[in-house]
Every structure is written in structure tokens, then in C-alpha cells.
Amino acid sequence: MLFHCSDLLLVARGVKAYSTPALPSRLKMHEANFDEGIELLLLKDPRYTRDAYVFVRDALDHTKKDLSRREGAPITENEHVTGQELLAGIREYALGQFGPMAITVLEDWGITRCEDFGEIVFNIVEAGLFSKTDTDSRTDFQNGYDFDDAFRKPFLPQSKLNPQNKPVTEGK
Numbered sequence: 001m002l003f004h005c006s007d008l009l010l011v012a013r014g015v016k017a018y019s020t021p022a023l024p025s026r027l028k029m030h031e032a033n034f035d036e037g038i039e040l041l042l043l044k045d046p047r048y049t050r051d052a053y054v055f056v057r058d059a060l061d062h063t064k065k066d067l068s069r070r071e072g073a074p075i076t077e078n079e080h081v082t083g084q085e086l087l088a089g090i091r092e093y094a095l096g097q098f099g100p101m102a103i104t105v106l107e108d109w110g111i112t113r114c115e116d117f118g119e120i121v122f123n124i125v126e127a128g129l130f131s132k133t134d135t136d137s138r139t140d141f142q143n144g145y146d147f148d149d150a151f152r153k154p155f156l157p158q159s160k161l162n163p164q165n166k167p168v169t170e171g172k
Contacts, residue, residue, distance in 0.1 A: 037127040048120055052109035056090070056120045060130075063089025080133075083140030086121070087114055091150050103151035114144030 038053045063086055064079045081089070094102040111117065118141025124130045153161065 034129055037124070037129045041123050041127055045119075045123055048110040048116070048123075049108075052106075052111055052116075052120055053124065055094075055109070056117060056124070057129075059090040059093040060086060062093040066092070083118065083121075083136070084144070087117060087141065087144040090117055091145065094151065095154060100152075100155040103147055106147070106151070113147060114141050117141050117144075 034057065038050055041053065042050060060081060063081050066089060067081065067085060068079065094106065098105045106112070111120075115138070118138040121130065121141070122132075122138050125132050125136075
């Protein structure tokens with residue numbers, strides 16, 4: 001599964017496309033275009049909040065930067081990310097942004113499983129704000145990770161992680 005942001009900014013309904021201007025204006029226009037697209041998505045599919053869509057976009061950017069850093073290559077606008085890479089990046093980004101509150105924040109946004117991330121990504125793709133390859137599908141986000149394992153366990157005390165391995169006290 002591969003995703004990348006387009007070099008073209010598409011009008012929210014995907015009807016018209018135009019070339020992007022110089023970088024500072026481009027960033028502002030890209031943000032406005034994304035916001036307009038999200039407004040339409042929220043009307044079409046109210047399962048997820050605006051913050052959920054913005055978070056997934058930011059997590060994609062985080063994932064692209066992280067992959068680029070690991071591979072030692074520069075980040076490009078059309079950097080491809082697989083569904084599994086994006087899920088790993090989402091987990092890392094959520095833990096970094098929200099710490100032990102990550103699962104609570106995600107649930108508040110309507111996200112309770114990895115498949116929800118796939119739904120959000122494909123809603124954004126269908127709005128023309130992300131692109132995909134012919135082999136990409138929502139099923140790429142199935143069975144990614146258990147939310148308790150991914151977002152709660154990292155913050156549990158050791159005694160809660162191994163309850164059967166209780167310490168033995170000497171002399172008893």
C-alpha cells in the first residue's frame with residue numbers, strides 16, 4: 001500500500017487542478033485546500049472529527065520524514081508510504097504527541113482500531129487530497145495492531161505487564 005501527497009492541489013471536489021505556486025504560498029494554499037476538503041468529508045462521513053483527519057495528515061508527514069531520515073534520502077513531495085509504514089508512524093506520532101493520553105484522544109476522535117485509520121486515509125484519497133496506487137486498499141490497514149498493546153502498554157508499570165511474575169520475598 002502506497003500513499004503520497006500530490007504535486008497538484010486539487011479543488012475539494014477534485015474537479016479542477018492547478019499548478020502549485022512558490023513554496024510559502026503553496027503551503028498556505030495546500031492548507032486551505034485540505035481544510036476545504038475536510039469540511040466536505042465531515043459532511044459526507046461524520047464518524048471522525050476534523051482533528052482525526054488533521055492528525056492523520058500530520059502523522060503521514062512525520063512518517064515520511066522518519067523514513068527519509070532512516071534511509072538517508074531527502075524527503076520528496078511524492079514520497080510513498082505503505083499502509084503498514086503509516087500505521088507504525090501513526091503509533092509513534094500519537095505516543096509522542098499525546099503520551100499516555102493517546103488512546104483517549106484517538107477514541108474521542110472516533111478512532112478505535114487500525115481500520116479507522118484506513119477509512120480516514122481513503123476518505124482523504126477519495127476527496128483528492130492524498131493519492132494512492134492501484135494496489136492500495138482499505139484492507140491494508142486491517143490487523144495492524146491492538147490499540148491497548150500499542151497505546152496503553154507502553155505506560156503500564158512493570159508489575160501490570162507481568163502480573164503472574166510477582167516478586168518472591170525472602171524468608172517466606
